[in-house]
Amino acid sequence: MPKYVLLCGGIGFIFLSFFSLYSAFAPRTGPIGNGPDLGWIWFNFSVFFITGLSFLVQAMILFWQQKKQV
Numbered sequence: 001m002p003k004y005v006l007l008c009g010g011i012g013f014i015f016l017s018f019f020s021l022y023s024a025f026a027p028r029t030g031p032i033g034n035g036p037d038l039g040w041i042w043f044n045f046s047v048f049f050i051t052g053l054s055f056l057v058q059a060m061i062l063f064w065q066q067k068k069q070v
Contacts, residue, residue: 003062006055013052021045 024041
């Protein structure tokens with residue numbers, strides 16, 4: 001069961017990282033101040049993406065260990 005949670009969580013985090021990147025650079029209307037903070041946007045994207053990749057790797061390791069036991 002935890003391997004499926006990690007798999008879904010990893011896919012979700014990767015999707016969330018690209019969605020946050022898309023929404024940060026989407027055109028807006030009205031006054032938006034000084035524009036987007038590029039450092040924060042890329043930091044946020046990289047943290048979500050690396051977390052998603054690590055969840056996927058952990059899920060693959062668990063699947064591999066289960067296959068090896070059977």
